[in-house]
Amino acid sequence: MIRTFRIGRVLSALLILLLSYGAYFYFSYPGLVYAIRSQLQYATWSENILLFRTVSYWVSWVDRMRFNEGAGLWSLDGVEEDRLDDFEKGQLAYHQGKFPSAAAYLKKYIEDRGESQPALFWLAMSYMREAEAQNCLSKLIAAPGADTVTAFDGHSGSHHASMCSLPLSTFHDHDESARTAAAILERLLDHYDPANRLYQWLLNFNYMTVDGFPHDVPPKHLIRSEFIDFFNGERSNEIRTRYAYLQFQDRAKELNVDTYNAGKGVAVEDFDKDGYLDIVTGGTFSELRYYENLAGTTFVDRTREAGLGGVMQAHIITAADYDNDGWIDLFVSQPFGRFSLLRNKGDGTFRDVTAPSGLLEGVPADTIASTWVSAWTDVENDGDLDVFVANWGMQIPFATGLLAKPTMDSVLFINEKGHFVDRTQEYGLIDIVKDQNFSGAASGDYDADGYPDLFLSSPLPNESILLKNISGRRFEKTDLLLRTPPGFMTAFVDLNHDGKLDIFLGGFGNVQSVTERVVFGEHAGEYQSGRSAILLQTPDGKFEERRDFFQDEMPVSTMGASFGDLDNDGCYDFYLGTGSPDGWFVLPNLMYIGQRDGTGCTGRLINISNLFGFGTIQKGHGIVFFDFDNDGKQDIYSSLGGMFPGDAWPNQFFVNQSKLDSRWVKIRLRGRRTNYFGVGARIKVVAETQGGEQIERHYLMDQKTGFGSGPYLAHIGLAEAARIKSVEVFWPVSGHKKSYPAELQELNILDEDTGTLIAP
Numbered sequence: 001m002i003r004t005f006r007i008g009r010v011l012s013a014l015l016i017l018l019l020s021y022g023a024y025f026y027f028s029y030p031g032l033v034y035a036i037r038s039q040l041q042y043a044t045w046s047e048n049i050l051l052f053r054t055v056s057y058w059v060s061w062v063d064r065m066r067f068n069e070g071a072g073l074w075s076l077d078g079v080e081e082d083r084l085d086d087f088e089k090g091q092l093a094y095h096q097g098k099f100p101s102a103a104a105y106l107k108k109y110i111e112d113r114g115e116s117q118p119a120l121f122w123l124a125m126s127y128m129r130e131a132e133a134q135n136c137l138s139k140l141i142a143a144p145g146a147d148t149v150t151a152f153d154g155h156s157g158s159h160h161a162s163m164c165s166l167p168l169s170t171f172h173d174h175d176e177s178a179r180t181a182a183a184i185l186e187r188l189l190d191h192y193d194p195a196n197r198l199y200q201w202l203l204n205f206n207y208m209t210v211d212g213f214p215h216d217v218p219p220k221h222l223i224r225s226e227f228i229d230f231f232n233g234e235r236s237n238e239i240r241t242r243y244a245y246l247q248f249q250d251r252a253k254e255l256n257v258d259t260y261n262a263g264k265g266v267a268v269e270d271f272d273k274d275g276y277l278d279i280v281t282g283g284t285f286s287e288l289r290y291y292e293n294l295a296g297t298t299f300v301d302r303t304r305e306a307g308l309g310g311v312m313q314a315h316i317i318t319a320a321d322y323d324n325d326g327w328i329d330l331f332v333s334q335p336f337g338r339f340s341l342l343r344n345k346g347d348g349t350f351r352d353v354t355a356p357s358g359l360l361e362g363v364p365a366d367t368i369a370s371t372w373v374s375a376w377t378d379v380e381n382d383g384d385l386d387v388f389v390a391n392w393g394m395q396i397p398f399a400t401g402l403l404a405k406p407t408m409d410s411v412l413f414i415n416e417k418g419h420f421v422d423r424t425q426e427y428g429l430i431d432i433v434k435d436q437n438f439s440g441a442a443s444g445d446y447d448a449d450g451y452p453d454l455f456l457s458s459p460l461p462n463e464s465i466l467l468k469n470i471s472g473r474r475f476e477k478t479d480l481l482l483r484t485p486p487g488f489m490t491a492f493v494d495l496n497h498d499g500k501l502d503i504f505l506g507g508f509g510n511v512q513s514v515t516e517r518v519v520f521g522e523h524a525g526e527y528q529s530g531r532s533a534i535l536l537q538t539p540d541g542k543f544e545e546r547r548d549f550f551q552d553e554m555p556v557s558t559m560g561a562s563f564g565d566l567d568n569d570g571c572y573d574f575y576l577g578t579g580s581p582d583g584w585f586v587l588p589n590l591m592y593i594g595q596r597d598g599t600g601c602t603g604r605l606i607n608i609s610n611l612f613g614f615g616t617i618q619k620g621h622g623i624v625f626f627d628f629d630n631d632g633k634q635d636i637y638s639s640l641g642g643m644f645p646g647d648a649w650p651n652q653f654f655v656n657q658s659k660l661d662s663r664w665v666k667i668r669l670r671g672r673r674t675n676y677f678g679v680g681a682r683i684k685v686v687a688e689t690q691g692g693e694q695i696e697r698h699y700l701m702d703q704k705t706g707f708g709s710g711p712y713l714a715h716i717g718l719a720e721a722a723r724i725k726s727v728e729v730f731w732p733v734s735g736h737k738k739s740y741p742a743e744l745q746e747l748n749i750l751d752e753d754t755g756t757l758i759a760p
Helices: 002-028 030-042 045-062 086-096 099-113 117-140 176-191 197-209 226-232 234-242 511-518
Strands: 066-068 073-075 248-250 263-269 278-283 289-294 298-301 317-320 329-333 339-344 350-352 371-377 386-391 411-416 419-422 440-444 453-457 465-470 474-477 487-493 502-507 533-537 543-545 558-564 573-578 590-597 600-607 620-626 635-640 652-656 663-670 682-689 694-700 714-719 721-731 736-740 747-751
Touching: 030 045, 045 511, 086 099, 086 117, 099 117, 117 176, 117 197, 176 197, 197 511, 226 234, 263 329, 263 635, 278 317, 278 635, 317 371, 329 371, 371 440, 386 440, 440 502, 453 487, 453 502, 487 558, 502 558, 533 600, 573 635, 663 682, 663 721, 682 714, 694 714, 714 721, 721 747
Parallel strands: 263 317, 263 620, 440 487, 558 620, 663 747
Antiparallel strands: 066 073, 248 652, 263 278, 278 289, 289 298, 317 329, 329 339, 339 350, 371 386, 386 411, 411 419, 440 453, 453 465, 465 474, 487 502, 502 533, 533 543, 558 573, 573 590, 573 620, 590 600, 620 635, 635 652, 663 714, 682 694, 682 721, 721 736
16 A cells, blocks of 8 residues: 555656646747647648658757857857767768768768668768769859868859759769769668658669669669659650740859859849849858849949948848838848848948847847848838848757747837837737747738738748738738648739739748658648648638649749749749758759730649759749849849758859740839838739730739849739730828829839829
8 A cells, every 4th residue: 555655656746747847848938839739730740750850950950050250150160070970070061061071971980880871871962962063063163172062152154954953964974973872872772761752762863963864773763753754754845845935044154143152032123223133142151242233234243342241141131122212221131140221322332220220129139030031011001111020939948059049039110210119019919929930921911901911921830820900000810811831931912813912822841741742742632741832812802722723733842932924924923942951852943834814814833843944953042033134024033052051052043035925014113102112002004905805914012022032123914915004003001093104015113192104
């Protein structure tokens, strides 16, 4: 009896201890607890395990970063290598981009300790990336040093489309490293994990790089799937024939915008007001770059002259005229520090006004703002742009380094005559953002009541939120989202031009699950992750995911994305920059082109990723559609690279050289009571063909998506239009709709007050 009593006391004590620890964990890390609960509720067990591995991997390596005082950024250079064994040294060298060193450390580790599955996998990846650097990257940049490919100032060539993108048509000159990687992957499949689809895909891919696919691939590991047929079979030929009228060429090197870094944000605007759109781009481990457009002939680096030298570790870059002076300013976030507001002085230079603008008031000195995106909008319709800053606010337990620092929750800053005030609580958002992670944010007046609403995207399934703006005074949650997959970047867009704003949500997932789903076509009805979504607004005002809109769907995890109109038919086209934190993410970026139905747009998007090098096998982030040379055809700037220095890659610039007969119109807005560039205004263009058929197109004046900040310049394709009947602009502050004349094939600048056409 006494023994039973004692056991009961011990069990009771253990139960109390467990409950106490659980309560402590719940109240100390409510965001993480909520995230785990949501993930378990809506995702499959397999997805949960795979996501846990990805997050653990990302956390472990970010937590090792140290601040480099000399370079002014967080990096892996400060890791104390004398405390690491050869396996850890190999992993570190891999993330630093020192692939030959990584392979050497890992080989020594295996020789000393014996073979293991993790060591073999990292060795295979080191050889694969060494082969890529030796054969592909070396042709895109100036020759790197013998042991590193992370000198971030090289120049790219024109080889992306043939040897660095699917389908590969030019192959490795030196095939030893790729074949060694393939042999190691074959051993992993034969002796450790024969069902591992990631190993199998990487095995097949390595043989593709050396012109050994399919004949050199062991038959039992050869992949035969719709994915393979899309890039290497008859499906690829069908698409090439169907879209023969399109022609794009990567001219990044020629035009001097081939920045080589672990690329992230891109902002495009006419910063110097000369009529040509300039580029600002950055990377996680490098300096911001400002490229001035020289009359559509080339770009020149004006970073230093513009006063932007030394702006390091740019994550997202957003263009916005916060002070309504007609000169576009810059908002730049650093992922492991703070954000900066850089005022355009109108004389070719920028000045840091972060502190005097009020953006850092009340923020403790040791707090970091890990900002994913900034969404600029005029919340209360007073004519000044406000900003919602979406941050990684979730606290991480057991972190000891960088991630142990306190983080700033997402914030709504209201612009009060050029001074920003944190109004998160007053607008009813404090409970929504507390200890939460929102990876994307977009603003748009979905219900056309005159006030801009907010959509916040979450990397968790069914956790994205649509917030209604109540008369410019507060935000309230809605129940209009029927269901959402895990998401990253997002934007409002009227995809089918019915006058109602829809929502684009770029999907988020880990490399293992999306490889199984995309390359092999497995788990189609199970996995939620990786799937980019169009949430179409229904007649009753709700938003329904249309899974039929992405034709030949490839649910690859999307980091950056944007949209425009490549063929001037008025139907939106999308380019998705794919990726995940995983260092072994080897899947293509994706291009989808909008589908017409007569003079209308169906909303459906056709996959043409196998054309012109769009299917780049590198992680993608900032993407912007814009017409750099004012020839009436939109081009695409794409920032490539990932989470770590070893992910560095030159940016691409797809110049549109298609022969198009379609017509277009460009529109700039000049707000008076509304903000200067008319952000948040809605434009409706009605045109007609020579035969009298009506064409109707709708456009929201906004910044597009997070990593890719597009110009406040409407480029609207009008297909076979012979004339424009009317342009109608809804100006948010006045609440008035005004009609304007406009000219085809011209830039038209429309004034809010006078209602007249202003000559450019």
